[in-house]
Amino acid sequence: MSAIRLRDARIGYGDAAVVQGVDLTVADGEAIAVLGSNGSGKTTLARGLLGLATVLGGEVEVLGAPVGRPRERGRIGYVPQRHTVSGAVPATVREVVGVGRLARLGPFGRLRPADRAAVQDAVAAVGLADRLGDPVASLSGGQQRRVLVARALAAEPELLVMDEPTAGVDAASQDALAAVLADVSATGTTLLVVTHETAALAGVLTRAVVVDHGRISYDGPLAEAGVEATTDGHHHPEGTGLAPSRGYRLDQPRVTTDGGR
Numbered sequence: 001m002s003a004i005r006l007r008d009a010r011i012g013y014g015d016a017a018v019v020q021g022v023d024l025t026v027a028d029g030e031a032i033a034v035l036g037s038n039g040s041g042k043t044t045l046a047r048g049l050l051g052l053a054t055v056l057g058g059e060v061e062v063l064g065a066p067v068g069r070p071r072e073r074g075r076i077g078y079v080p081q082r083h084t085v086s087g088a089v090p091a092t093v094r095e096v097v098g099v100g101r102l103a104r105l106g107p108f109g110r111l112r113p114a115d116r117a118a119v120q121d122a123v124a125a126v127g128l129a130d131r132l133g134d135p136v137a138s139l140s141g142g143q144q145r146r147v148l149v150a151r152a153l154a155a156e157p158e159l160l161v162m163d164e165p166t167a168g169v170d171a172a173s174q175d176a177l178a179a180v181l182a183d184v185s186a187t188g189t190t191l192l193v194v195t196h197e198t199a200a201l202a203g204v205l206t207r208a209v210v211v212d213h214g215r216i217s218y219d220g221p222l223a224e225a226g227v228e229a230t231t232d233g234h235h236h237p238e239g240t241g242l243a244p245s246r247g248y249r250l251d252q253p254r255v256t257t258d259g260g261r
């Protein structure tokens with residue numbers, strides 16, 4: 001079974017397609033990066049897999065069933081773009097991550113000791129074990145993104161879709177996150193990660209697709225995806241998440257068309 005299978009997919013909002021003509025098959029257990037310039041349609045593609053953007057045509061199948069078909073909760077994990085946890089919710093790290101675990105249990109589930117252990121493990125995996133009881137609102141933006149990653153991990157999903165999980169996260173945390181994703185990938189979880197920053201995740205994500213004006217312009221090894229290193233080579237941990245902040249610039253993805261891919 002393929003974890004993800006798109007055939008001539010058109011995805012958008014209302015009746016306007018943002019992504020079109022997309023063919024993409026991701027095998028179970030694969031780890032794939034979705035690259036491309038701002039506004040190219042990466043997020044829309046990811047949201048289409050989750051039923052959060054509209055499939056306007058073609059086929060979009062996830063974990064063996066068309067998107068939108070009711071499925072067991074918790075099989076797909078999602079880390080949304082940019083959003084930090086709502087500061088208005090006076091929830092602790094443990095509670096927010098626990099919600100991820102509840103998704104796996106279903107509407108009437110209750111967290112049992114094994115589930116609480118899974119929550120603790122997920123929080124520890126993102127390096128926030130000492131913040132379990134703290135209000136999420138008291139954490140930095142980057143730490144809050146790690147809470148969202150932990151929330152997705154806690155469900156132990158078969159497919160994990162992440163939209164710029166490293167945006168606004170400092171370099172040390174990016175490396176920690178890469179190690180977590182390597183572990184998750186090693187357990188057979190399929191990863192699809194929208195990112196502008198491939199440097200930290202290059203060891204985990206082997207394949208890449210480049211989205212250009214709503215179409216896939218490259219599909220192949222991440223290492224050959226035509227990204228170019230920034231000239232200064234410095235980290236910019238204060239990155240806003242709105243622009244590439246580290247490692248590689250993808251504003252103008254260079255995809256060669258001379259037969260060398």
Ligand SMILES: Nc1ncnc2c1ncn2[C@@H]1O[C@H](COP(=O)(O)OP(=O)(O)OP(=O)(O)O)[C@@H](O)[C@H]1O
Pocket residue numbers: 013018036037038039040041042043044045
């Ligand atoms: N909810 C929405 N309703 C209507 N149009 C949208 C919506 N979300 C995004 N779009 C449009 O879809 C296009 C692609 O946006 P998308 O967020 O998919 O790009 P992206 O590649 O993820 O960009 P970035 O790298 O800046 O996050 C943009 O033109 C945007 O205006």
